[in-house]
Amino acid sequence: MRLVLAGGLVVAACSSSAPKPASPPSPAPAAPEPTPAAHAPAKPDPNLAARTKFENPGGMWLPQQLALPSQVETLKSLGAEFDIKSLSDPLADPMGAVVSLGFCTGSFVSPDGLIITNHHCAQGALDVNSTKDANYVENGFLARTRAEEKTAGPAQHIYVAQGFRDVTHDVLDNLSKIADSTKRYAEIESRYKALVAACEKDRPGIKCEVTKTYHGAEYTLTEYLELRDIRLVWAPHRAIGNYGGEIDNWAWPRHTGDFSLMRAYIGKDGKPADFSPDNVPYHPKHFLKIARAPLSEHDLVMVAGYPGRTSRLDTYAETKWDIETWYPWTIERLKASYELASELMKLGGNTAIKAGVAKQGIQNGLENYEGTLDGLKKGDALAKKKAAADKLTAYLAMPGHEAARAAVAKLEKIQEHHRQVAIADSLRSRAEGGSDLLKVAHTLVRIAEERPKPDAKRELGYQDRDMPDHVAAQKQFAPDYDQTIDRAFFRLALKRATVLPAAQRPWLATILGTKATDDKAIDAALDRLYKSKLTDEELRLKLLKSATTADLRKLHDPFIDLALALAPERRKKEAADKREAAETALLAPALGAAMRDSAEGALAPDANGTLRITYGTVRRFEDPKYPGAAFTAAPEILKKDTGKDPFDSPPALLDAIKKKQWGKWADPTLGSVPVCFISDLDTTGGNSGSPTLNARGELVGLLFDGNIESVSSDVVWNAALTRSIHVDIRYFAWVLTQIDHADALAKELNL
The missing domain is CATH 2.40.10.120 (Thrombin, subunit H)
Structure with missing residues (x-):
């Protein structure tokens, strides 16, 4: 089971395309063709x-x-019987x-x-x-x-793509002139928000997003019609x-x-x-x-x-690390989650139903990672990756590619640092987001932080355009939530975090309220936290729509108090991540462009x-x-x-x-x-x-x-x-x- 650009404007990405007014039910499609048995004998197939x-x-x-001549020609040779360019x-x-x-x-x-x-x-x-x-x-x-x-x-919700527009220049032009990485990130984010705001302005029901391809060598603005019922x-x-x-x-x-x-x-x-x-x-x-x-x-x-x-455009070094470190670690993590979901299914009732749905998703991911690791370790997959890396190195060594070569070398150092902290960062994020109630608390704290700012200055994900999604998530919360399941998976995430050296997990003491990390300390913390009133939908929606940080502090809700206590370290980590992202935004496009331009034929x-x-x-x-x-x-x-x-x-x-x-x-x-x-x-x-x-x-x-x-x-x-x-x-x-x-x-x- 399988459970997100080059070229000009395909259709005007910001043109008017509101859904047509309601009308009486449409007529049925045309009468059916004859059933297969009624078809005449097949003619020889030239393709x-x-x-x-x-x-x-x-x-x-x-x-x-798909509008490229090579693609059109290939599809014609395979027997396509429609206007191939319509696919674009x-x-x-x-x-x-x-x-x-x-x-x-x-x-x-x-x-x-x-x-x-x-x-x-x-x-x-x-x-x-x-x-x-x-x-x-x-x-x-x-x-x-x-x-x-x-x-x-x-x-x-359902999203129907309405158009695409290349916005590479809108995002990247003159970024290199901004020396300070923090200011550069702020400028990138400002450009994202401006593109999206212009696309959505006065167009209810339209959602727009900016995505990157080829490691950020190309950026595309995509417009969607968002259907909510x-x-x-x-x-x-x-x-x-x-x-x-x-x-x-x-x-x-x-x-x-x-x-x-x-x-x-x-x-x-x-x-x-x-x-x-x-x-x-x-x-x-x-x-x-x-x-x-x-x-x-x-x-x-x-x-x-x-x-x-x-991740086909990942570098050889990234893929090698994934095989040696990331995939084995992830497989071990998913196995523990799978075993927990299996145990929860034995409890019966609604808990068993929801645990079964969770188990199905976990099992799908587990088999995916196991299959990926097994496939990459067998055969010549890594050798192919190394050959591609050698080819790219040769391309970058050619005269005229000096700037790209220097950018790729700097990028490799950033990627190496990222690999060094990846597991610790994952353990932290999974612990700090290990409970759905804690996620709600984080959202409420973050929205309260952003609310005093002008909308254009708020962080992505916390602007006025995002509020309907936050409200919908809170309304969806009750039918999805099961406290037994939530607590069990939160406990697992906290237990896994204890393997980190104490110096790498000061945030864990904040969650537990003590430096002790044994089962007794974890269970005591969970007993305290799950006295939260955030299961009350009316309260969540009220806080979401109007609460200030001061309002949240006065509640003395255990999960909200925890989110407030974690906020300073969260902001510090976000600032570091933004600086790294700002550096990557300057360097990674050189890598993506080199991969694209050195490829033989079109590269997806x-x-x-x-x-x-x-x-x-x-x-x-x-x-x-x-x-x-x-x-x-x-x-x-x-x-x-x-x-x-x-x-x-x-x-x-x-x-x-x-x-x-x-x-x-x-x-x-x-x-x-x-x-x-x-x-x-x-x-x-x-x-x-x-x-x-x-x-x-x-x-x-x-x-x-x-x-x-x-x-x-x-x-x-x-x-x-x-x-x-x-x-x-x-x-x-x-x-x-x-x-x-x-x-x-x-x-x-x-x-």
Whole structure:
């Protein structure tokens, strides 16, 4: 399971693009095409040979890069049947239908704001609405009418990209003339805020952000439409949506129905709005069409989405340290968290439900780190990284590159210092943020500090534009929070921090109220802290909206008092981090530009949570560890099912398979419903729920996972070992119609 630029303005990043006013429900899509069996015999495919020979070079491409002649030519050779340059326009089909959930990807699939994404991307919405008497996490959920759709929570927003603008010069010009690093950082932050403010001015519902690529050699301003009323519509039973569970995670073959549906709503005035029963469905300008023609091995497929983070442009020294130090340490930390979540699940009730959701996320991260480390230690990954470093060194040694060479040398010293303190810094941040209540207290203290300042002078994240998000987070707090879980994980973070030498953890004595660090001291501190009144939503919101620092001190709340006590050291650490960031902002662009300019052909920047496109082919594994076809089929579930979690399919699904009730969703080659397929696409975390498109730009599946060997490709790309795993859209349609009998949704989707 997979759980953020060059070129000119694609569309005016600050142009008017408010959502259109509410209108009566849109007409249904055009009548469906014939089912696969009704298609005429396939004609010879002139592009099949090219696709068969294709070796994916990797690349999570910026939309702008798909307009490059080399990209257009490659996609044409693979058989693309639409205007390829449309991929570079976020307001055109199909990109206009792709949305960010903030942590996953989704896409509009109907004119009435219906969004398809992964089942595991809906876990938060299922958890928020679950009780011990209505466990939607386990049993799934179906709204048979729109009135039955449940809010996904006030913090669940959907972001629709509206445009991109290159702002590299706006951010970097003349920074080198500011000698003082503190002043330089302040200037960088001021430029960020000015760009965002100008983009959002007088445009409610629009969120803008500045992101960097190529180590800061390029900066992009991205504009989003932010939709705030998101509702849960359908998620299948756990034994469909998470079939195979931890055992099958990061593995092939798969039989997981990792899909769900949500819906976006807006106010009757056509503007984004918070949840209200009076809101109406949002009508997107674009939505994806579900493919009718069968998908086959070697077919062209594309994924558009919001991949989180990759580190392929890290230096050799950084990667070597990660392998030797950071990954092993992180794996040990995640194992301890996993064991704790497993123990908490034994407590039953809502605690067990929430601990199970937490455990699923921890386990996913743990396997990711373990797979990455294993993949990098095997084979020639580090050798490839060293070869790339040697090539870069040779490039920098060429005449005319003296300034870049000097900048990279200085940057390496900063990176070395960062590595020396990374683990201590991580232990500190995890301890100081180890409790959700302490995080709330930190937020309240910080907002109180910033409130007296003019809005433009406030720190990023604490301006007026950020307050709705803070309010939504506090409203989301209660359904997400469990004190037993919170205290247990906070205790674990504090215990882990005790391994640091006393000189490196003076802040720990502040948290515990004593220099003692034994279990008795930790438990006594927790007993004192959890007498806090911050579980009161009315109090949190009141403090968030108006409290001064003096007001907070008068409360004598234990968590707030702790946040106030930690604030001086926090400000000191932030000041040091800003000075380092200001130095890096001058030096790192030289490294990124050198990597980009010395590359043979186009170089995709590392994933950073922004909209990307990747393409390739449906392709089975070359590794004998994974024998078999590129598709799995529903009848295979009968052989796999044991009746015990995680291989315990609902009886209705097993019965339909036994009776071969395929409806119109059988594949003509398989003779049954396909469940999942694999491709050679380049994807990572954040791509979860991303639409998988065919050569016509139609929806053929959802990306939800990759093989365990693929995770090391986040660091060093390996085409032979990397496969992405998708759930076939025909399995989605079959489960929706034949198993859950969601007739209204089937009609809306024209199934």
